[in-house]
Amino acid sequence: MNATLRVLRYIAPKLAQFIFVVLATYTVVFLLITFLPGDPLLAALASKSGGDTIVDPEALERLRQQYGLAGTPWEQYWHRLGMLVHGDLGISIATGQPVATMIARTLPNSVEIALIALVIAIVIAVLFTFLAFLAPVRWLRNLLLQIPPFGVAIPAFLTGLLLISFFSFTLGWLPSSGSRQPGSAILPAVTLALPVGAILFQVFSAAVLEAQASQHVFTAVAKGVPPWRIFTAHLLRNALLPTITVLGLTIGYLAAGTAVVETVFSRDGIGRMTVNAVLARDINVIQGIVLMIAAVYATVNLVVDLAYGVIDPRTRRSGRRPARTAQPADEPKEVTA
Amino acid sequence: MRLLRQPGFVISLLVLLLVAVAIVAPSLLSTHDPYLSVPKDRLLPPSAEYLFGTDNLGRDLYSRVVHGTALSIVSAALAVAVGVVVGGLVGLASGFLGGPVDFAIMRLVDVLVAIPGILLALIVVATLGFGPVSIGLGVGLGAAGSFARVMRSQVLRVRNEEYVEAARTLGARMPAVVFRHVLPNAARPVIAVAALELGTAILGVSALTFLGFGAPPPAPEWGALSAAGRDFIAAQPWLSIIPGLVILAVVLAVNRVARAIGGER
Numbered sequence: 101m102n103a104t105l106r107v108l109r110y111i112a113p114k115l116a117q118f119i120f121v122v123l124a125t126y127t128v129v130f131l132l133i134t135f136l137p138g139d140p141l142l143a144a145l146a147s148k149s150g151g152d153t154i155v156d157p158e159a160l161e162r163l164r165q166q167y168g169l170a171g172t173p174w175e176q177y178w179h180r181l182g183m184l185v186h187g188d189l190g191i192s193i194a195t196g197q198p199v200a201t202m203i204a205r206t207l208p209n210s211v212e213i214a215l216i217a218l219v220i221a222i223v224i225a226v227l228f229t230f231l232a233f234l235a236p237v238r239w240l241r242n243l244l245l246q247i248p249p250f251g252v253a254i255p256a257f258l259t260g261l262l263l264i265s266f267f268s269f270t271l272g273w274l275p276s277s278g279s280r281q282p283g284s285a286i287l288p289a290v291t292l293a294l295p296v297g298a299i300l301f302q303v304f305s306a307a308v309l310e311a312q313a314s315q316h317v318f319t320a321v322a323k324g325v326p327p328w329r330i331f332t333a334h335l336l337r338n339a340l341l342p343t344i345t346v347l348g349l350t351i352g353y354l355a356a357g358t359a360v361v362e363t364v365f366s367r368d369g370i371g372r373m374t375v376n377a378v379l380a381r382d383i384n385v386i387q388g389i390v391l392m393i394a395a396v397y398a399t400v401n402l403v404v405d406l407a408y409g410v411i412d413p414r415t416r417r418s419g420r421r422p423a424r425t426a427q428p429a430d431e432p433k434e435v436t437a
Numbered sequence: 438m439r440l441l442r443q444p445g446f447v448i449s450l451l452v453l454l455l456v457a458v459a460i461v462a463p464s465l466l467s468t469h470d471p472y473l474s475v476p477k478d479r480l481l482p483p484s485a486e487y488l489f490g491t492d493n494l495g496r497d498l499y500s501r502v503v504h505g506t507a508l509s510i511v512s513a514a515l516a517v518a519v520g521v522v523v524g525g526l527v528g529l530a531s532g533f534l535g536g537p538v539d540f541a542i543m544r545l546v547d548v549l550v551a552i553p554g555i556l557l558a559l560i561v562v563a564t565l566g567f568g569p570v571s572i573g574l575g576v577g578l579g580a581a582g583s584f585a586r587v588m589r590s591q592v593l594r595v596r597n598e599e600y601v602e603a604a605r606t607l608g609a610r611m612p613a614v615v616f617r618h619v620l621p622n623a624a625r626p627v628i629a630v631a632a633l634e635l636g637t638a639i640l641g642v643s644a645l646t647f648l649g650f651g652a653p654p655p656a657p658e659w660g661a662l663s664a665a666g667r668d669f670i671a672a673q674p675w676l677s678i679i680p681g682l683v684i685l686a687v688v689l690a691v692n693r694v695a696r697a698i699g700g701e702r
Contacts, residue, residue: 121551124544128548128552132557249692253640258684264670276670352551352552356553374556378559383560386559393553
């Protein structure tokens with residue numbers, strides 16, 4: 101078969117999935133905004149003027165046209181979808197600026213802390229898994245494995261406030277707010293990293309400890325391979341697939357976490373913009389942000405899907421994701437043995 | 438009961454008992470009037486008189502936390518109820534109808550699960566307006582996707598069981614089959630998920646009230662208390678940190694008990 105055609109047949113369904121996720125998100129958000137009680141435009145105008153406003157019907161209709169909120173729901177749905185296809189996310193009711201411009205301005209700040217957070221989370225997860233793997237006694241390992249439930253149960257604002265209180269005010273090492281000073285990204289990133297790191301650690305350690313019990317690791321230990329070598333050569337690789345799957349899912353976590361984290365640390369970014377948009381009842385901005393996050397989410401999952409083909413050649417043929425455990429990686433060995 | 442010998446589980450039960458008392462009869466636990474300002478006792482650190490210290494208006498933080506329990510937990514409980522009912526109905530319909538309808542519904546559920554819950558909640562709050570009820574509805578909608586999945590898998594498991602086929606052969610109508618056979622069998626997994634979702638919902642609700650979308654100011658909702666204390670983080674850190682620690686303790690307790698309901702020792 102033609103090589104290009106084969107690649108195309110592999111990629112096409114994944115691209116279709118990408119388009120579906122964005123389209124379905126748009127539909128879900130549109131349904132919510134349209135069919136929940138309340139007129140978003142009136143709410144936004146009232147919030148803007150600080151009270152109930154009386155706008156004459158003609159001016160109101162003009163504003164509806166301007167913000168893409170005119171006509172029947174059916175017309176609005178297709179009108180806004182048409183705008184979306186052209187990359188137009190509409191105009192903010194509160195500021196009058198194009199939503200796409202606002203997102204483009206604030207996004208880099210959020211991406212910065214999200215990327216640092218992701219790196220911290222991965223380092224934490226690998227480090228703790230290595231410790232749990234090495235732990236000579238059972239209670240120490242169990243203690244380490246108790247961390248994830250804790251990391252997921254802590255409110256993000258509490259993490260942030262504890263870090264500010266300790267590192268900014270007690271020690272005076274790092275700035276407590278803003279985004280200009282050097283080091284100002286560190287505390288927000290750590291706050292964001294904690295729940296993500298906890299989830300990654302849970303998945304990662306489960307995969308590693310499972311692989312540890314397998315026969316090829318037993319053989320390697322018997323041959324006298326040093327522990328760090330077993331960890332990097334035999335366990336890390338096996339744990340890579342389930343971890344990458346979860347990595348795709350953490351994008352949602354990171355995106356949602358920025359709302360709280362950027363508020364706690366008074367930073368500019370997508371999260372702060374979302375909060376301000378909700379305060380102003382600016383539905384156009386919220387919809388734009390949710391669509392943008394859905395697109396990022398779908399892109400990351402597309403990359404994750406393609407990464408499978410590189411990491412695990414067996415998934416290339418079927419084009420399917422393997423199960424989310426480390427088990428499939430062991431199967432062929434058992435068959436040949 | 439082996440569980441009762443585990444200190445973590447017993448402590449969790451005690452925490453939940455305290456929460457229950459604080460919801461039903463807050464004045465049994467509180468030591469001061471949660472709304473009364475005592476100007477001379479402003480911004481005091483925790484002491485025997487004021488267990489959690491006092492805020493900038495001289496109100497007892499401990500009593501405010503106790504009286505805020507009902508607001509915080511009821512929003513979260515509403516969220517779980519919305520999730521169970523909406524998600525449950527969707528899952529039930531999806532599992533029973535099968536075929537292309539099932540496929541279409543479940544793809545939409547995939548998307549609902551993929552959108553971060555807090556963003557869905559923000560959309561609902563922005564459209565409906567602020568307050569504990571819209572927060573509960575919003576967070577619940579974010580949780581509905583996972584309930585739909587659990588319910589559907591239970592329906593698929595039960596619908597081909599022999600006793601269900603027997604009931605249908607005997608001429609039982611669809612509603613009877615659903616209420617007599619499917620729902621009772623699906624109850625335990627759904628309750629286990631509901632218990633876990635309660636912890637998540639408490640976190641979601643507190644995040645939204647921290648951001649200022651909850652009940653208007655004097656209401657002592659936990660997230661709002663923490664947000665109000667944020668202005669005093671430099672000199673009076675307990676004002677914002679203690680309400681956060683209370684949320685952490687309650688979520689840990691709820692999650693521990695939820696795992697026990699789910700069958701984990």
